[in-house]
Amino acid sequence: xxRIENLVKTYGSVRALDGLSLEVKAGQVYGFLGPNGAGxxxxxxxxxxxxxxxxxxxxLFDTEVFNGGKFNEGELVRAKARIGYMPEHATLWDFxxxxxTLDTIADAFGIPKxxxxxxxxxxxxxxxxxEYRNRKVGKFSKGMRQRVLLAxxxxxxxxxxxxxxxxxxxxxxxxxxxKDVIREQRKAGKTVFFSSHILAHVEEVxxxxxxIVKGRLRVEGNLDAIKRRFxxxxxxxxxxxxxxxxxxxxxxxxxxxxxxxxYRIVAADDIREEVYDFVVKRGAKILAMQVxxxxxxxxxxxxVG
Ligand SMILES: Nc1ncnc2c1ncn2[C@@H]1O[C@H](COP(=O)(O)OP(=O)(O)OP(=O)(O)O)[C@@H](O)[C@H]1O
Numbered sequence: 403x404x405r406i407e408n409l410v411k412t413y414g415s416v417r418a419l420d421g422l423s424l425e426v427k428a429g430q431v432y433g434f435l436g437p438n439g440a441g442x443x444x445x446x447x448x449x450x451x452x453x454x455x456x457x458x459x460x461x462l463f464d465t466e467v468f469n470g471g472k473f474n475e476g477e478l479v480r481a482k483a484r485i486g487y488m489p490e491h492a493t494l495w496d497f498x499x500x501x502x503t504l505d506t507i508a509d510a511f512g513i514p515k516x517x518x519x520x521x522x523x524x525x526x527x528x529x530x531x532x533e534y535r536n537r538k539v540g541k542f543s544k545g546m547r548q549r550v551l552l553a554x555x556x557x558x559x560x561x562x563x564x565x566x567x568x569x570x571x572x573x574x575x576x577x578x579x580x581k582d583v584i585r586e587q588r589k590a591g592k593t594v595f596f597s598s599h600i601l602a603h604v605e606e607v608x609x610x611x612x613x614i615v616k617g618r619l620r621v622e623g624n625l626d627a628i629k630r631r632f633x634x635x636x637x638x639x640x641x642x643x644x645x646x647x648x649x650x651x652x653x654x655x656x657x658x659x660x661x662x663x664x665y666r667i668v669a670a671d672d673i674r675e676e677v678y679d680f681v682v683k684r685g686a687k688i689l690a691m692q693v694x695x696x697x698x699x700x701x702x703x704x705x706v707g
Contacts (some may be wrong), residue, residue: 403428403562403593404449409458411444411617418444419455420617426562426595426610431588433604433625434597436614442597443490445614446566450487451478463561486555490566490597496540500531500550503539507554525553529583545576552583563587565596569603581607640667640677643690648681663689 404426411419418441426432436442447453449460451473460468462481467474494503504522513521526532529549534542539550548568555563569577584594584607598604604611604625612622621628642665650657655669655677667677674693681688 403430403463404595405459405461406445406449407459409445409448409455409460411441411448411453411455418617419448419458422458422614422617422619424612424619424622426593428593429588429591430610431584431594431608432596433608433611434595434614435599435601435604435611436597437599440599440614441617442599442614443566444617446487446564446597449564450482450485451475483558484561486558486560486563488551488555488563488565488568490570492551492554494539494547494550497538499536499538500526500553501535503550504553504557507557511558513557521557521559522553525556528586529553530579543576544571545573545579548572548576548580549583556587561592563592563594563596565594567597567599569598569600577603638669638672639694640669640674641665641690641692641694642667642677642681642688644681645687645689646685648684648686650680653680 404424406425407423409419409422410417420441422441422445424434424445434442434445444453448455448468449462451467454473455468455471457471458468459466462478463484465477465481467478467481495506498506501522504525505518508518508521523532526535529552531546531549531553534546539547542550552565552568555565569580572580584596587594608625610623611625611628613620613628641660644663644665647662648665650665650667655667655673658666658668660666667673672693674691677691678688
């Protein structure tokens with residue numbers, strides 16, 4: 403649905419995209435992850451022809467829309483008719499209700515008046531805001547506003563949804579609900595590409611993740627596989643507490659005492675079982691043992707380094 407190759411975008415001396423390549427396939431829910439300033443919005447804006455990259459190629463639905471520093475405007479317009487987009491800093495007219503908001507957008511899309519009512523009703527019901535259809539959006543919570551914005555993006559029944567940081571600013575309940583909405587979109591056959599700088603936003607809902615750091619895609623694939631790959635590099639950290647001191651000499655793990663009966667153990671694999679056997683064989687009891695997985699922030703740092 404989206405194929406980007408070696409995209410370069412500069413803002414003065416800032417190389418916002420530095421040879422970025424990625425691929426979003428039909429039916430995927432793709433989480434585009436990266437720290438602030440990594441180039442996520444720049445990628446999305448380039449994909450939609452809203453800013454001009456310098457080099458590289460962009461394909462939408464198997465059609466080349468950008469190559470050799472130029473957009474093919476005709477192809478871009480045709481592709482965009484099949485895309486729904488929710489910008490990072492989208493605004494709503496606070497004095498309009500969801501029905502009025504969607505009616506205005508539907509009008510802009512040229513959807514005939516006769517079809518609009520049905521389409522708007524369907525969308526508002528699907529996104530669970532039908533009940534609030536006649537209240538002004540100015541009074542809505544952030545989560546409800548995001549749904550109205552998503553309804554706007556869906557008004558033309560797009561095949562591909564591009565959402566820039568759709569869950570930023572939502573509370574955990576709002577995030578969980580928005581994830582449900584994304585799952586529903588996938589069930590309805592849509593491909594979803596959304597950006598975030600927070601791991602929790604992509605977990606459980608994305609089948610594929612791409613991590614962008616400093617304008618380049620560092621990894622792309624299944625989130626668990628990415629975490630595992632990172633863990634092998636960074637190591638599992640086990641925090642262990644025993645009832646008596648244990649002599650760890652001779653082990654291959656890196657053991658740092660945190661007290662006379664508390665230790666931090668780092669190894670390339672999940673070594674909880676080995677640690678358990680080792681400690682028990684030495685006649686000690688385990689009082690507590692936890693394994694610490696790296697946060698996405700740590701993964702980012704590892705990738706930047
Ligand atoms: N209009 C602009 N003029 C100059 N520099 C810009 C402009 N837009 C973005 N940049 C710079 O380009 C880089 C990438 O920015 P971008 O907004 O794409 O990152 P992002 O990953 O979307 O970050 P965020 O999560 O903060 O939105 C950053 O260094 C940013 O400061």
